[in-house]
Amino acid sequence: MTSAVTTDLPPASWGRRILALVVDWLTCLAVVEGLVAADVLAGNPNGLGTLGLFVAESALFTALTGGSFGKLVTRVRVVRRPDASQPVSLLRALVRSALVALLVPPLLTAGGRGLHDVAAGTRTVVV
Secondary structure, rough: OOOHHHOOOOEOOOHHHHHHHHHHHHHHHHHHHHHOOOOOOOOHHHHHHHHHHHHHHHHHHHHHHOHHHHHHHEEEEEOOOOOOOOOOOOOHHHHHHHHOOOOOOOOOOOEEEEEEHHOEEEEEEEE
């Protein structure tokens, strides 16, 4: 949980963040393709179903547990900045996830933080 995370934790490397993103994306893709195969969804045109599930999963998991499924697996957490003892709200997590989906964060950073973290008032740390 995010309440156990303190401000003295080191920032997560971009490599670890990208690995978490790959885990999240592949998991969401597998779920959506499974739903398509089971005829629950008609299809996954242009990967929009995967993208929608990614944004929802990432936002919900971040608000509830401090990180998406991929972040939990790679031992990375998202914490509030500057007060890491406060949980990340669902709104902040949704803003953060939507910006990740737009591919803005990896391209532009401010002070070593992705723009998604800057906009959401969060930072990404290793636990």
